Amino acid sequence: MTELVKVSDATFSGCAVHDGNAIVLRLSGTADVAAQQHLEPLLAAVHAQVAALGVDRVQVDLRELQFMNSSCIKDVIVWLEKVLKAETAYLVTFLSSEARPWQRRSLQALKQFAKGIVSIENC
Numbered sequence: 001m002t003e004l005v006k007v008s009d010a011t012f013s014g015c016a017v018h019d020g021n022a023i024v025l026r027l028s029g030t031a032d033v034a035a036q037q038h039l040e041p042l043l044a045a046v047h048a049q050v051a052a053l054g055v056d057r058v059q060v061d062l063r064e065l066q067f068m069n070s071s072c073i074k075d076v077i078v079w080l081e082k083v084l085k086a087e088t089a090y091l092v093t094f095l096s097s098e099a100r101p102w103q104r105r106s107l108q109a110l111k112q113f114a115k116g117i118v119s120i121e122n123c
Contacts, residue, residue, distance in 0.1 A: 001017045001018065001019045001024075002017060002018045003015065003016075003017050004016045004017060004018055004023065004045065004046070004049050005042060005045040005046070005049075007038040007039075007041070007042050008038075009034065009035070009038065010034075011029045011030045011032070011034065011035065012027075012028070012029040012030055012031055012032075012034065012035035012038060012039075013027070013028050013029055014026065014027045014028075014038065014039065014042045016042065016045065016046050016049065018049070018053055018055070020055075021055050021056055021057065022055055022056075022057045022058065022059055023046055023049055023050060023053070023055055023057075023058045023059070024058075024059045024061065025042070025046055025058060025059070025060045025061065026061040026064070027039075027060065027061065027062055027064070027065045028064035028065055029064070029065065029066060030065075030066050030067050030068075031065060031067065031068040031069065031072040032067070032069045032071075032072070033069065033071060035072060036069075036071050036072055036075065039072050039075050039076075040075045040078075043075060043076065043078075043079040044079075046058060046079075047079060047082055047083070047086075050086075050090050051086075051088075055090065056090050056091065057090055057091040057092070057093065058090060058091070058092050058093070059092075059093045059095060060092060060093070060094045060095065061095040062094055062095060062096050062097070062100075062103055062107075063095055063096065063097040063123055064097075065100070065103075066100070067100075067102060068102070068106065073106055073110075076110060077110070077113060080092065080110065080113060080114040080117070080118065081114075083114065083117055084114055084117065089117055090117070091117055091118075091119065092114070092117055092118050092119075093118075093119045093120070093121060094107050094110070094118065094119070094120050094121070095121050095123050096120055096121070096122050096123065097122075097123060098122055098123075104122075107120045108120070
């Protein structure tokens with residue numbers, strides 16, 4: 001695995017690594033207003049790396065993410081919209097935690113928005 005990009009502050013961190021034919025993006029902490037300044041560039045970097053590396057999927061591990069506010073969810077929607085419009089769309093799998101009810105609700109909405117490219121795995 002090769003680390004591609006990493007962001008971190010006091011309450012939020014994200015790290016993307018290249019693993020075979022996928023990019024794995026791990027988010028942890030709290031994605032709130034303070035984290036938004038890190039999340040949007042992180043998602044943009046992941047999107048750019050998909051084309052550069054020729055991978056066909058991104059796995060987003062949210063199991064250690066305590067909460068994501070609506071502004072950060074909007075950033076995820078903008079990213080998914082870019083994926084849908086990309087010349088070569090790729091698959092996005094969200095790994096979620098049963099212990100975090102917000103994930104179930106939010107991820108189902110994202111799956112409906114980006115039909116055909118988003119899947120959810122409950123861990």
